[in-house]
């Protein structure tokens with residue numbers, strides 16, 4: 001692996017560019033390079049691992065049991081990537097990806113590193129942009145002191161830091177219980193775990209229980225919940241939740257089963273209700289997406305080799321649908337086989353033969369996933385906040401009431417139109433934190449399905465880039481011709 | 486806001502300032518993590534209502550960690566590694582027109 005610290009050192013074009021150095025991206029880049037492709041892996045962070053294996057090569061938390069064995073598995077994947085011939089651009093942001101910008105059929109990629117932008121080209125791309133936590137819009141969630149559970153986990157992995165004072169962890173899903181255990185092991189004072197798993201969810205998930213029993217999740221998942229329940233104050237059936245405080249968090253207010261308000265004073269509130277694919281890049285590139293009813297989120301529409309609807313773009317890992325780290329690595333590997341075949345390095349027979357065991361392993365990994373998806377699907381009141389004063393767009397500070405009002409009175413039927421009326425989704429996060437909620441509110445108010453409501457149509461740049469960076473880019477002949485006539 | 490575990494505190498120190506106050510981070514910290522570990526409650530105020538905000542996701546998605554680093558605004562604190570001697574300032578609300586023109 002060759003690390004590149006300056007955007008000027010990148011080649012002008014690569015056979016394969018992989019975006020994201022998590023489980024899928026590391027596997028895809030290593031496999032691509034191993035099959036002889038000129039491969040570049042670009043990643044926003046300073047060290048490889050993505051979020052799940054964040055800082056696996058540098059973490060100060062060296063006692064293996066604190067972060068758990070699943071975390072340390074990442075080290076082998078990083079080591080394999082290190083041994084490969086791939087080029088690696090850390091701290092590099094991809095702000096555009098266009099499949100139809102060039103006459104030669106190559107994908108054009110806009111990158112930025114250390115305040116300098118550059119356009120490069122790729123014959124094939126694999127987007128391994130992973131997942132983000134599903135927005136958890138409750139009253140007060142913008143107060144300092146409220147964070148995602150994932151954020152606390154990242155602080156623990158990268159810096160060996162834990163939230164100070166009294167910590168409340170709230171929400172549902174395997175990551176929440178994992179984090180509660182990790183933080184407790186690292187010495188945090190967790191005063192309560194507020195479980196928002198919907199009471200009816202078990203009933204809808206039950207038909208999938210047979211598969212779950214035979215899944216690799218079972219033992220692990222049950223152990224996590226049991227541990228959290230045994231060691232920590234565990235409050236189940238939480239049906240309402242709010243963060244309270246003036247200019248910073250002072251406590252949490254909640255209700256169980258529609259009962260009376262209860263309060264817990266706390267200094268940190270960590271929220272989590274599952275993860276959803278990060279689709280900003282595939283969306284802005286113009287790839288078709290579909291709504292996954294089971295996982296309750298949008299994902300790119302893909303074929304058997306994880307190719308998206310735009311030629312030359314494949315999507316692997318949780319960015320293509322949530323499956324967890326192991327499944328992500330396998331999907332990265334399979335996607336790279338597809339690329340090698342499309343670029344003539346492998347014939348179809350060899351590709352299929354090498355993919356077969358990986359696909360079998362993938363099926364094993366994903367067994368039982370449906371049960372988890374259905375069990376931990378957030379309750380409606382945590383997807384579309386009932387309290388109209390709740391902020392849904394954190395950047396532009398647009399409330400649930402404003403969105404409902406625009407949907408009802410002004411007849412706004414989709415997120416893109418909503419953006420024009422209310423500015424929601426126009427701030428720097430570009431709808432990452434409000435998109436799903438705005439869609440839920442429109443669907444609820446107008447009695448539409450989420451598939452009908454749709455999602456924000458994103459446009460590059462998908463990450464902020466300065467005007468200076470853009471202006472300093474060398475202009476292509478075609479770009480100049482388009483303006484100077 | 487956050488405190489370092491003994492393992493976290495054992496990393497080499499890095500000196501920086503936040504709004505003129507001297508602080509100490511550790512090698513491997515992002516700016517956002519260093520601010521949290523130094524007890525900084527809010528790193529910016531919003532352009533719409535001047536409400537205080539602190540890093541929320543630490544993974545580049547929410548943009549609540551925006552700060553001014555060595556005079557350059559709108560930097561994502563959670564994606565920027567802390568460096569020795571950095572001058573970090575909170576990002577206050579909307580930029581004024583005079584500031585843009587200067």
Ligand code: FES
Nearest residue numbers: 543547548550563
């Ligand atoms: S804390 Fe969310 S983008 Fe930095």
